[in-house]
Each structure stands twice: as C-alpha cells, then as structure tokens.
Amino acid sequence: MNAPVLRASACPHDCPSTCALEVEVGADGRIGRLRGAKGNAYTAGVICAKVARYADRLYHPDRLTKPLRRVGSKGEGRFEEISWDEALDAVAEAFLKAEAAHGAESVWPYHYAGTMGLVQRDSIHRLRHAKGYSRQFDTICTNPAWTGYIAGTGRLAGPDPREIARADAVVIWGTNAVSTQVNVMTHAITARKSRGAKIVAIDVYPTQTVKQADMGLVLKPGTDAALAVAVMHVLFRDGYADRAYLERYTDCPADLEAHVATRPPEWAAAITGLSVEEIEAFARLVGETKRTFFRLGYGFTRSRNGTVSMHAASCIAAVTGAWAHEGGGAFHNNGAIYTLDKSMVEGKSLVDPSVRQLDQSQIGRVLTGDAEALRGGPPVTAMLIQNTNPVSVAPEQDLVKQGFAREDLFVCVHEQFMTETAKMADIVLPATQFLEHDDVYKGGGHQYILLGPKLTEGPSETRENLFVLNEIARRVGAAEHPGFAMSAREHIDWMLKASDFGSLEELERDGWIDCQPAFEQAHYLDGFAWPDGKFRFRPDWTNVPAPNDGAMGPFAAMPALPDYWAVIDEADEEHPFRLVTAPARSFLNSTFNKTPESRKKEGRPDLMMGREDADRLGLDDGALVRIGNRRGAVTLHLRLTEGLRPGVVIAEGIWPNDAYPDGCGINTLTAAETIAPYGGAAFHDTAIWVRPA
Numbered sequence: 077m078n079a080p081v082l083r084a085s086a087c088p089h090d091c092p093s094t095c096a097l098e099v100e101v102g103a104d105g106r107i108g109r110l111r112g113a114k115g116n117a118y119t120a121g122v123i124c125a126k127v128a129r130y131a132d133r134l135y136h137p138d139r140l141t142k143p144l145r146r147v148g149s150k151g152e153g154r155f156e157e158i159s160w161d162e163a164l165d166a167v168a169e170a171f172l173k174a175e176a177a178h179g180a181e182s183v184w185p186y187h188y189a190g191t192m193g194l195v196q197r198d199s200i201h202r203l204r205h206a207k208g209y210s211r212q213f214d215t216i217c218t219n220p221a222w223t224g225y226i227a228g229t230g231r232l233a234g235p236d237p238r239e240i241a242r243a244d245a246v247v248i249w250g251t252n253a254v255s256t257q258v259n260v261m262t263h264a265i266t267a268r269k270s271r272g273a274k275i276v277a278i279d280v281y282p283t284q285t286v287k288q289a290d291m292g293l294v295l296k297p298g299t300d301a302a303l304a305v306a307v308m309h310v311l312f313r314d315g316y317a318d319r320a321y322l323e324r325y326t327d328c329p330a331d332l333e334a335h336v337a338t339r340p341p342e343w344a345a346a347i348t349g350l351s352v353e354e355i356e357a358f359a360r361l362v363g364e365t366k367r368t369f370f371r372l373g374y375g376f377t378r379s380r381n382g383t384v385s386m387h388a389a390s391c392i393a394a395v396t397g398a399w400a401h402e403g404g405g406a407f408h409n410n411g412a413i414y415t416l417d418k419s420m421v422e423g424k425s426l427v428d429p430s431v432r433q434l435d436q437s438q439i440g441r442v443l444t445g446d447a448e449a450l451r452g453g454p455p456v457t458a459m460l461i462q463n464t465n466p467v468s469v470a471p472e473q474d475l476v477k478q479g480f481a482r483e484d485l486f487v488c489v490h491e492q493f494m495t496e497t498a499k500m501a502d503i504v505l506p507a508t509q510f511l512e513h514d515d516v517y518k519g520g521g522h523q524y525i526l527l528g529p530k531l532t533e534g535p536s537e538t539r540e541n542l543f544v545l546n547e548i549a550r551r552v553g554a555a556e557h558p559g560f561a562m563s564a565r566e567h568i569d570w571m572l573k574a575s576d577f578g579s580l581e582e583l584e585r586d587g588w589i590d591c592q593p594a595f596e597q598a599h600y601l602d603g604f605a606w607p608d609g610k611f612r613f614r615p616d617w618t619n620v621p622a623p624n625d626g627a628m629g630p631f632a633a634m635p636a637l638p639d640y641w642a643v644i645d646e647a648d649e650e651h652p653f654r655l656v657t658a659p660a661r662s663f664l665n666s667t668f669n670k671t672p673e674s675r676k677k678e679g680r681p682d683l684m685m686g687r688e689d690a691d692r693l694g695l696d697d698g699a700l701v702r703i704g705n706r707r708g709a710v711t712l713h714l715r716l717t718e719g720l721r722p723g724v725v726i727a728e729g730i731w732p733n734d735a736y737p738d739g740c741g742i743n744t745l746t747a748a749e750t751i752a753p754y755g756g757a758a759f760h761d762t763a764i765w766v767r768p769a
C-alpha cells in the first residue's frame with residue numbers, strides 16, 4: 077500500500093490555539109491521523125487528542141449526507157430525502173414569503189463559530205446584508221473579555237504569545253488551558269523547564285491546569301477583580317510598583333494607589349474565599365518577577381461582572397511594569413493584528429445600519445416574541461442556521477426550545493450532524509467538514525494566518541457553506557454583489573491581496589503568515605492605543621470601542637477604577653449553590669459530544685460537588701440529583717470532588733440534551749441577561765438549588 081502523503085491544514089474549531097496541522101491523506105483520498113505542525117512556532121507539534129483522531133468525526137456513520145425535508149411534526153425527527161434544488165427552492169420560497177408578510181427583518185440568518193474559516197463562516201453576512209435581513213449581535217463568547225481587555229490597552233493585541241516560553245512566571249487566569257488551549261501549556265512548561273519559571277493557575281475548581289501549576293488559586297466564581305485589586309494593594313504597599321513606568325505609561329497611578337490602599341488582602345480574602353497568605357504569596361511572586369506573562373482567558377469573564385474582572389486583571393501588569401519586558405505583560409487575544417479586508421466576503425458595502433440587530437444569546441427571547449429582544453420590530457419567522465447549535469449551547473434553553481417549536485417559524489439548518497437544532501428544522505442541508513472545503517483562518521491565541529485547503533471530497537451530497545449562501549442569494553434575487561459569484565479560493569486570494577498579505581499562491585507555498593508586530597508595538601513601548609498613549613486604570617466605560625458592532629449598552633454605572641462589582645447571581649437561601657458550566661476536555665462546545673472516543677472519556681453528565689456539601693444534603697457519590705432555578709431544572713449524577721469550595725458546583729461540558737434523563741441540557745439553567753457594557757452571556761454565573769432526584 078502507498079504511504080499516505082502529509083498535507084498542511086489548520087484546525088477550524090473555535091479554539092484560541094488554531095493549530096497548524098499535518099494531515100495524512102491516503103492514495104484513495106482517505107484521511108488518516110492529524111498531527112500538530114512541528115515547523116509552526118506556536119503549535120510546535122502539539123494538538124489536542126480530539127482533533128488528532130479527527131477521522132472519527134469525518135467518517136462518523138451519523139454524518140448528514142442528503143438534503144432533508146421534515147415530514148413529521150416539529151422536532152419529531154422524521155424527515156424525507158429531497159434533492160438540493162428542491163431544498164434550496166423551499167428555503168428561498170419561505171424567505172420570500174416571510175419578507176412579503178412582515179418585511180425582510182423577519183428573516184434572521186443565525187450563525188457562529190463551528191468553523192472559524194473566514195469564508196465559510198462569514199459569507200452568511202453577505203446574504204444578510206444583500207437582503208436587509210436582521211443582523212446578529214454576536215454576544216455568546218467574546219464580548220466581555222475583549223471589552224475588558226481593550227478598556228485598559230485600547231487595542232485587542234498583546235505580547236507575542238510565544239514569549240510565554242521566555243517568562244519567569246506564567247499566570248494562567250480563568251482559562252483551563254490543559255483542556256481548552258493546550259499550546260499555552262506547551263510554552264509555559266518550556267519556561268518552567270528552561271528558566272525555572274513558576275506557573276500560577278487561577279480558577280474556581282481544581283482543574284487539570286490548576287493541578288499542573290506551581291501555585292493554584294481556587295477562588296469563588298465571579299470574584300477575580302477582588303483578587304486583582306488586593307494584589308495591586310500589596311504591590312504598592314511593598315514597593316513593587318514600578319513608579320517610573322506608571323508615570324510614563326498610565327493614566328492615573330496616584331488615584332489607583334489611593335483606591336487600592338483601602339482594599340487589603342483581608343478585604344479580598346472575605347470576597348474571594350482565598351486566604352490572606354495565598355493572596356500575599358501571589359502578589360509577592362508577581363512583584364518580584366518582572367517577566368510575568370499574564371495569560372488571561374475567557375472563563376472568568378462569563379459572569380455579570382466579567383468585563384470589570386478582565387480589566388482589573390490586566391491592570392496588574394501595568395502596576396509592575398511587566399509590559400516593558402520580554403516574557404512580560406498581559407495577553408488575551410490578538411484580533412487587532414490581522415488587518416484582513418473582509419469586505420468582499422461579508423458584503424460590507426451592502427450594510428444598512430438601520431436594520432435591527434438581534435442579540436445572539438437572547439435567541440430564546442427573540443423566538444418567543446419578547447418585544448425588547450425583538451427591538452420593537454417584527455417577529456422572526458424564517459431562519460438559516462450555519463455552524464452553531466443554539467438548542468444546546470444558548471442560554472435559557474427552555475425558551476429556545478419553545479421558540480423552535482413554533483409552527484409559524486421556518487427553519488433551515490445546514491449541518492454536519494443531526495444536532496438538536498437540526499432536529500427542529502423544516503429543511504436540513506448536509507455540510508462539508510473542514511478538510512473537504514477551502515478556507516483561511518487566523519489565530520486568536522497566536523499570530524498566524526493559516527490556510528486550510530480542501531484535501532478530500534466530502535461524502536455523498538455534502539456542500540460547503542459558500543455554495544448554500546450563493547444559491548439562496550440567487551433564488552431570492554440578491555446575487556448582484558460580486559462575492560456571490562466567487563469560489564472559496566477566489567475569496568481567499570481576494571482577501572489576501574486586498575489586505576497586502578500576498579496571495580493565495582504564496583499562502584499555499586508557505587502554509588501560514590506570521591503577523592507578529594514588532595516588540596515595541598506588541599509591548600506598547602511607544603504608548604498604549606489611546607490618544608494620550610496611556611494605559612487606562614480609569615476606563616471610560618461609555619466609550620470603549622465595542623469589539624463587535626455595539627448594539628447593546630454602553631452601560632454607565634460601572635466601577636470607575638478596578639474593583640469588585642457585586643452584580644453576580646449571588647447564592648441565597650432558595651438557591652444556595654453557585655453553578656459553573658466549565659468546558660469538558662473531550663468536547664468543544666457541543667462539537668465532538670457524539671463521537672465515541674470523546675463520549676467514552678467524558679462518561680456522563682455529572683455535577684461535581686465537595687464532600688462537605690454532599691454530606692449536608694445527604695447525597696452519595698453517583699446519586700441522581702436535580703438542580704434548578706426559576707428558569708427550569710436539570711437531572712444529572714453527583715460526582716464527589718476534592719478541592720471544591722463549599723457552595724460551588726461544576727458541570728463540565730455541553731452534553732447533548734438527550735444525554736440527560738429528561739432531555740433538559742445544562743443551559744436550561746443559564747441566563748441570557750446582558751453582561752455590561754456590550755453584551756455577553758454569563759454562563760459561569762448561576763445560582764441554583766440541588767435536591768435528590
């Protein structure tokens with residue numbers, strides 16, 4: 077048998093690592109093992125286990141391969157096979173009917189980041205804008221984190237993430253890197269081995285990342301800003317503040333010093349549940365170690381005060397002046413370094429800013445007719461859904477399910493699998509996977525643009541997103557924009573050329589483009605990205621450049637200086653537990669939650685609880701429990717876990733809804749309230765009760 081050839085690709089999943097891949101392609105076109113590209117300085121040959129065995133997902137027997145039309149009642153799951161032409165005609169007809177009845181805003185194309193490819197993910201905007209369909213305000217993931225970071229620096233970019241390997245301390249804050257972005261660990265462990273760097277991990281339960289750290293801080297959910305403020309108290313108190321740096325590079329160091337002087341470790345200990353000694357030791361480490369790399373994650377921003385927490389954590393590096401040093405500073409995401417021109421893909425010239433924007437996280441409220449969520453506009457009566465599974469991943473799941481059950485709502489879902497959302501559809505279209513179509517990617521957690529070329533044919537009648545969008549546009553009379561006549565390769569080439577990033581041919585030759593800005597810029601040595609060049613301890617919360625088009629907020633009554641902001645869903649007598657819905661290592665949101673190997677590794681949906689709490693409730697390990705709040709209830713098994721804080725419970729993973737005895741997924745309990753100031757879903761901020769089932 078011929079040996080497989082190795083081809084370059086990029087991981088398409090919604091993960092900060094966006095790994096550079098080497099893919100085995102057999103002579104028959106069959107895909108074998110996937111590995112991390114050794115020649116890519118960030119991936120450095122390491123990828124996660126779930127993507128290494130991608131063939132399980134590619135050749136899964138349950139893949140959708142034919143267009144389907146619903147024959148049973150909504151959600152019953154009975155479909156008949158139809159042709160692509162019949163399916164696309166049915167979608168176009170439904171969209172035109174909705175438009176005629178209630179106006180174009182009654183159609184809501186809904187998408188997210190199941191693929192991060194810029195062509196296949198974002199082409200849906202071209203269709204939306206060409207028709208004046210409702211816009212989507214993307215809130216489910218990044219807004220609180222991005223806004224909180226930009227509030228200080230003025231720009232969503234930071235030190236070269238590869239500098240983690242040259243740090244003397246690495247603070248992994250609110251991200252479970254071992255599970256969610258393994259490459260952070262690769263570089264942190266290099267720093268530990270080669271320089272004796274200390275690794276600190278800050279989380280709300282003893283994750284694998286916390287267990288691998290030299291210093292693990294397990295605090296109460298939603299209290300990170302209190303820790304950050306007390307650390308700054310110690311830094312000023314004990315002479316670790318870099319006063320020359322503060323004077324030159326920050327907006328109001330004297331105000332900050334006076335403010336944090338009133339918030340000692342004792343104050344923060346009461347809020348965070350950490351001991352005074354833990355806070356002092358962490359502050360001392362950071363104070364003594366100029367080359368401290370703060371790797372700030374998303375997890376600690378998924379609380380109602382999350383934006384404020386992110387900003388507070390980023391301030392520490394400005395107090396010590398860590399920003400000025402190689403291996404120092406605070407990094408969250410490199411979005412701003414990629415100046416890619418997406419106007420062709422997204423059809424930006426067609427945008428009508430007067431068209432309403434609907435909050436992605438509030439899909440349950442939108443579909444059940446909440447006037448505020450609908451922005452006073454018409455009901456949503458037709459949808460196209462690509463790359464997302466809202467019936468599982470969106471908050472307020474009960475409302476989401478009620479919405480999708482509406483008889484007067486037409487839904488087309490373009491999917492690789494029969495997800496719980498696809499099951500609610502009127503038309504289901506089969507989608508290609510990333511190795512079966514062309515696309516281009518950029519890394520949030522690093523600094524590369526990468527090519528993901530088509531390496532094999534998709535099975536049977538699967539089609540890429542671009543095909544579906546171009547075909548619907550043609551059928552609804554919206555295909556005038558030149559972007560609707562271009563192939564994915566033409567889009568990639570156009571985008572690269574328009575952005576001065578070379579061409580598709582060059583990217584094909586090189587595999588990736590290293591976009592890392594110069595050290596001076598990445599470390600803000602020429603000043604932070606505000607007109608006065610100063611890092612802002614006192615952000616103007618009403619005027620932080622919103623990371624996505626800002627439809628919500630801004631929200632004015634936020635703390636002026638970094639502080640603990642007591643707006644979280646506090647436990648009370650009726651809801652004595654705080655629930656965090658952290659990621660599972662073998663799933664990626666709801667992706668992989670049906671592949672056999674991932675399921676075997678994760679077992680079953682569990683509620684992790686400390687022994688003290690379990691004893692008090694008279695619950696044994698493995699007991700079936702019900703957990704709930706005013707939004708609903710979920711049934712799952714108790715897993716006794718060491719090292720949990722009293723009153724804190726963890727449910728790892730977005731399991732398929734049918735993995736729970738009563739079909740209610742974990743997002744039945746999470747809220748779609750807006751995180752200030754520019755939106756976001758507080759997935760890790762939920763007060764609940766726990767009872768024997």
Ligand SMILES: Nc1nc2c(c(=O)[nH]1)N[C@H]1C(S)=C(S)[C@@H](COP(=O)(O)OP(=O)(O)OC[C@H]3O[C@@H](n4cnc5c(=O)[nH]c(N)nc54)[C@H](O)[C@@H]3O)O[C@H]1N2
Pocket residue numbers: 090091092217249250251252253255256257278279280281283296297298299300373374375376377378379656658659660661662663664665760
């Ligand atoms: N295996 C796996 N990888 C993933 C994903 C996945 O589901 N599974 N999801 C992908 C996506 S879409 C994203 S956006 C990224 C997100 O990746 P991360 O940046 O890691 O963010 P989260 O996954 O939300 O949560 C990470 C950690 O934050 C902790 N946390 C929750 N609340 C708090 C708090 O108040 N304070 C602190 N200090 N910690 C808190 C959680 O316990 C969890 O361990 O990961 C991506 N990678």
Ligand SMILES: Nc1nc2c(c(=O)[nH]1)N[C@H]1C(S)=C(S)[C@@H](COP(=O)(O)OP(=O)(O)OC[C@H]3O[C@@H](n4cnc5c(=O)[nH]c(N)nc54)[C@H](O)[C@@H]3O)O[C@H]1N2
Pocket residue numbers: 090188189190191196216217461462463464465466469470490491492493495507508509510541657658659664665666667730742743746759
């Ligand atoms: N409880 C709780 N809920 C959460 C979170 C949490 O931490 N806790 N995290 C939240 C976060 S950070 C995020 S980003 C969201 C993510 O939630 P989603 O955006 O829904 O992400 P996935 O669950 O991975 O689903 C993506 C879907 O896209 C499909 N897909 C992949 N590639 C393609 C393609 O090329 N074409 C088409 N048509 N389909 C494709 C996949 O098959 C998959 O079903 O979930 C959020 N929900």
Ligand code: SF4
Pocket residue numbers: 087088089091092093094095123124125127128256257258259664
């Ligand atoms: S670590 Fe993230 S980017 Fe890398 S292969 Fe796994 S899911 Fe993809």
Ligand SMILES: [Mo]
Pocket residue numbers: 090216217218
């Ligand atoms: Mo996300």
